[in-house]
Amino acid sequence: MTELSAGLPPRADIAQVRRIAKDRLRAARAGDADAIAWISEVDAGLTLSASQLRLARHYGFAGWPALTLEVARRRVLDLRDADTLAAFIAAHPEAVTSEMTSWTDHQRGASPLGYVAMARYDTVAREWHDVAGTAAAAHVLIAHGAPVDGLPDDPETPLITAASYGDADVAAVLIASGADLDALAKPHAGGVPGGSALLHAAVFGMTDVLDVLVAAGAGCARSRRPPRSVTCPAG
Template sequence: MSLPAAVSLEQLRKQAKDLRKARSLKLSEAQLEIARRYGFPSWPRLRSYVDRVATAGPSLQHAFSDDPAYYAERAEGLLASASDGTPDAVAAFTRWSAPLTPAGARQVVARNHGFTSWASLRRHVADLRAEPFARAFRALRARDLDGLRALLDRFPELATASGTNGNDLLGLASATCDERLVSVLLEAGADVARANAHGWTALHQAGYSNLPHMARLLLAHGAPVDVSGRGNGGTPLAAALFWGNTEVAAVLAEHGVVPRNLRTAAGLNDVALVEELWSSPSAGAHRGFYRPHSGFPAWRPSSSLTEIRDEAMSWAARADAVDAIAALYRLGASLEANVYQGTPLTWAAARGRSRAVRLLLSLGAAPSATGTFGGPTHGVGTTALHHAAESGHLEVIEALLDAGADPTISDELYGGTPANWAAHGGHEDARALLLRRGGTERD
């Protein structure tokens, strides 16, 4: 049977009456059997679902997590995107005449799911076992290919249905990093160009997670490379280069360098383009995107040419783009600027980019400089050594120590030394190296 979204309550009542007559059942028995055919445990649960779908229309978003905290986090993220000016997120608040406040965001999320209040949504998500979209989500989470195919065969509308904040099953599948699930959904007719409320597509997720094979699969099905998520210029390529994900960035760049600005050129290690854009008005074009999710603090990129150039140095460093680093330094970019959440050396160290770390140090980057990195509950008063230790990048740790980095500095948020950070990250080899080289630990 097709997804109940395609069936009216009147049709369901007729099916129950016909079944009652055909098999001499009580009406309640016939209704229960109809409900179970659709995968619902009772007639009232099926009726409630169909009523909600009919009231909300095709824009209905289906809940799929049974954790109420999930929806609170989605409300916070939606508010952050709307505050950043992301069009679809702004439109969601406008649609429901909701203020750009935490309470307004919860109102929007509840209304998008077909409920008039946050309390009603919380009651609903307490038991999602029967909901077709939630069942498909559980199949994704379990990597259950056969179960997913069976649900899509039974409820074909699932391939194009929307979940919380506009996340469809294809986008949720891409977040699992499992190409097999993505393939099943593409075969079922999922829209490869579909974006969620943040403007984020499955191809963005492939860039964010450094999945070159998934990117090729999505591109082969027509995934667009020029759509922006989380701000102007937040293309899949920008999402990849924010993290210095060079493997998937190379795949995406084959389909166009979008956006074509200085930080993208630097991340791609394209020296010719860096030199071309250095003094060009296009150097800072399409820089509205600055964070892949709201875990990073709010910021507004400026039109300052100095900021644009220094940011490019950071993007080159995180991508191990040593040719671009050298070119940017020669042209005048700073080694120490913290344009947004991390100096070039900190980014290179955090990403384990040993070549970039050595080059930056040789050019004069301060090995023990402190600063901020990541979100507000992460790196405050940290050094590059803290972040190399956190991820267990032994070669980078050695390079920093050889350049004179101080392994005894405590960060300002947790009071931890690099050795503490290595231990917290579960990297005993990095902790031991730091202690051998003069590091200390705080209680």
């Protein structure tokens, strides 16, 4: 019987989660006591729909449709194809703003816009690399209602995320869309708690983003001094 992680694996696809549900059902029908007990928690018999429901609830979703929608959304975001993303959003408008949850590599959750801003870091290979299409994906999300500064309770804004992960293209899209240049991360945020996008870019050495932020005037509107490396534009 397939062992289950606490959250969805980073590269999960719908075929994979369907196989897991079928494998657990097969084990239960073969008399595996643990599999029987696992599926029986939903009290719906030893059926595929029961196994799928139980799997969805294991990962924190109300049901199988919600689980498969979340898996599909991440796959579409990972494609970073503007037309494919726009078509997906047209069919599932809630996918623009609802938080991405239950992923083993994003245990604190992430907004779709914030997730796109993190794309330069491969959480499976644990490697940094440049990726194409992030700016286009960010533009589509914002055009369809993604809040450019995130939600009030988010630990940091998408611009801070882009600064931390070094995506200057996403940062430029966010700035052009009216992002708050000097918003601060929450005290409980990762990275630099209480820090601005400018400070995150400086601390993590993301010089391309630093250049974009400085050119836009980040750090110059506040009474406190900007980082020493920043020279505010005249006027």
